[in-house]
Amino acid sequence: MTVAKNTICLWFDKGAEEAARFYAETFPDSAITSVHTAPTDYPSGKAGDVLTVSFTVAGIPCLGLNGGPIFQHSEAFSFQIATEDQDETDRYWDAIVGNGGEESACGWCKDKWGISWQITPRTLTEALSAGGDEAKRAFSAMMTMRKIDVATIDAARRG
Template identity: 40%
Template sequence: MATAHKIAPFLWFNGNLEEAVTFYTSLFPDSKIAMINPMSAQFELCGVTFMALNGGPQFTFNEAVSFFVSCKDQADVDRYWNAFINNGGKESQCGWLKDKFGLSWQIIPDALGRYMGDPDRAKANRVIQAMLKMQKIIVADLDRAAAG
């Protein structure tokens, strides 16, 4: 199972490997399943290679590792957020969620990064304070906070 890159995320699932891989590859563009069997899989999401194992209940995912999804606009945020939440995911804070398999994702609009990096620190701080009150990030609310 050679990969295009020297390093690839390796995910440990508890009996639901095929369901997870099928869901993820249906959600993200430029994605495909390269190999899958009852025990393991190799797949790509947005051109990034992932490896996976149906390893059992010994290990579980936690928030120490998450996948950051860069979203161009609110429609992009809504599409990913709703797909995860409507398929058994759980909302968290500040654009984070946990999918039905226990994996953590950050669904983040590009606008948040632009505002947080703004040289006007008062504007950046207003945006950060607004974001801290959100679960799903709402770009219009970030825009309002930035405007003061």
């Protein structure tokens, strides 16, 4: 087994394997690569409990660690998923929110394990990168949204 030079480690209370399975089923280029159990008891678990899960999310190598409840996730870390159209935006948003997650503002949502996601249509990123009035109009439109509405962003880009 080859280990990536850099891997994102996500601390979970006990849900690392369930989360990794959900991500693998939801996003392309995602998979679980290994599951390891604890060789002995540890502060938040017992020998034989799932301790770590190696997985990828949209091609990004990750390690899920079932470390117990001491550390919580925050919006300071998020996955940003670029989408091509409204259908793809809806599919990912609805999967996350509909599986026990919660909506936030401006294309952000949180899954049931507390991991934050930005479901970001490429048209929004392109508008913001364009700068000037196009960026201002798209940004103003985005600020009124929870899930990004591609048609509204496209209309704002055109003025």
